[in-house]
Amino acid sequence: MRRKVIAGNWKMNMLPNEAIAFIEALAPLVKDTQNEVILCVPYTDLFYSLLTAQGTNIKIGAQNMHFEESGAYTGEVSGKMLKSIGVEYVIIGHSERRQYFAETDETVNKKIKAALRNELKPIVCVGETLEQRESGKTEEIITTQTRLALEGLTQEQLNSVIIAYEPIWAIGTGKTATSEDANNSIKAIRNEIAKLYGNDVADEIIIQYGGSVKSSNAKELFTTSDIDGGLVGGSSLKADEFSKIVNYMN
Ligand code: PGA
Numbered sequence: 198m199r200r201k202v203i204a205g206n207w208k209m210n211m212l213p214n215e216a217i218a219f220i221e222a223l224a225p226l227v228k229d230t231q232n233e234v235i236l237c238v239p240y241t242d243l244f245y246s247l248l249t250a251q252g253t254n255i256k257i258g259a260q261n262m263h264f265e266e267s268g269a270y271t272g273e274v275s276g277k278m279l280k281s282i283g284v285e286y287v288i289i290g291h292s293e294r295r296q297y298f299a300e301t302d303e304t305v306n307k308k309i310k311a312a313l314r315n316e317l318k319p320i321v322c323v324g325e326t327l328e329q330r331e332s333g334k335t336e337e338i339i340t341t342q343t344r345l346a347l348e349g350l351t352q353e354q355l356n357s358v359i360i361a362y363e364p365i366w367a368i369g370t371g372k373t374a375t376s377e378d379a380n381n382s383i384k385a386i387r388n389e390i391a392k393l394y395g396n397d398v399a400d401e402i403i404i405q406y407g408g409s410v411k412s413s414n415a416k417e418l419f420t421t422s423d424i425d426g427g428l429v430g431g432s433s434l435k436a437d438e439f440s441k442i443v444n445y446m447n
Contacts, residue, residue, distance in 0.1 A: 201419060201426040202359060202403050203443045204235035204320060205433025206260065206288060207242070216242040217249045219436050224253040226440035232426065234443055236433070237288050237320070240274055247283050258286030258320065261294055264307035266315075276308075276315035287312050288428075289319045290346060292365045302345035309346060313354050320359045320428065321346050322407070323386065327366035335364075339382055340389040352394050360404045361428040362386060367408025369430060373418075379406045380421040387423060412441035419445055 211219065216238055227234050237258035238246050246257045263273035279287060289312060290305035305321065312319040323342035325335045339362065347355070362383050364374050374382070383404045391399035406418050407428035418424050433439045 199401065199403060199425050201232040202235065202405060203232050203426045203439075204237055204258065204286070204288075204359075204361075204405065204428050205439055206237045206291070206407075206428055206430050207239060207433060208260070208293070208430060209239060210434055211238065211242055213242050213245040216246050220246060220249040220253070220255060222436035223440055224250070224255060226436065227443045228254060230254070230443050232443055235286050235320075237286065243279070243284060244282055256285050257283075258288065258318075259284055260288045260291065262287050262289075262308060262312065262317075264304065264311040266311070276311045276317050280315040280317055284317065286318045286320055286359075288361075289321050290342075291322045292324055292363060292368060296365075302342060305342075305346050306348050309358065310349065313350070313357060316357075318357045318359060320361050320405070322361045322363050322428070324363040324365050324368075324408070330364065330366065335382060336385045339386055343386050343389050344393065347390075347393065352398055355390070355394055355398050355402060358402065360386060360402065361407045362404060363407035363428060365408075369409070371409050373409045373414050374406070376414075376417045376421050376424070379408075379418060380423050383423040410442060412438055412445070415442045415445035 235256045237260050259279050262276045266277045289308045294300040309319045323339045325338040329338050387399045403425040405426045405428050406424045410427040410429045411432045
């Protein structure tokens with residue numbers, strides 16, 4: 198049985214004092230869960246979040262990183278830097294980075310390799326636009342993004358990779374894919390991984406759904422055959438609401 202992984206993506210929200218208060222409020226609400234709980238926070242919150250989360254079951258991730266270890270890349274943060282302060286996860290290839298910051302399938306692939314080199318676990322985002330969906334290209338787009346993202350990775354490295362299927366039209370819009378549609382897209386991604394790495398790897402890999410996940414739809418989404426939890430944006434900004442998503446079976 199695959200575990201469920203619920204990750205918050207705070208995006209460009211939350212000051213350090215808010216991050217500390219959030220984690221202090223969340224910790225007792227999720228302490229009994231069997232699910233994995235991750236918060237992907239802005240760089241400026243990482244250190245405070247790591248300290249506050251110590252001794253809890255909340256894990257901390259970043260939202261992006263550069264693929265080089267160091268050098269003349271003004272404004273960038275490397276995987277080595279994230280690892281050095283104890284970060285465990287990093288989101289790679291979020292659609293907002295692909296859309297606004299020129300992230301490509303090639304840089305996504307390089308960043309995943311750099312994350313793994315630094316023993317960080319990448320949460321790799323794939324997903325189609327509304328136009329692609331309406332022209333019947335969803336499966337082709339998401340399987341191609343998956344293949345290009347994972348190019349050159351070994352079977353063993355796949356154990357440390359999480360994939361997040363996030364249809365772009367569902368992000369921040371309040372529109373959620375139906376659980377059936379989301380499950381089918383995730384099955385398509387799993388089949389692609391089976392083709393590339395075999396059934397055992399495909400059966401094990403965690404594939405989340407993201408796009409307007411909230412406490413009112415989490416159970417329906419996460420109890421399908423193939424959705425292994427969620428990457429949660431807007432609903433991860435309130436500890437009470439996020440805890441209900443983590444505890445979706447209660
Ligand atoms: P949302 O964002 O839950 O606000 O739709 C999800 C994401 O972008 O990861």
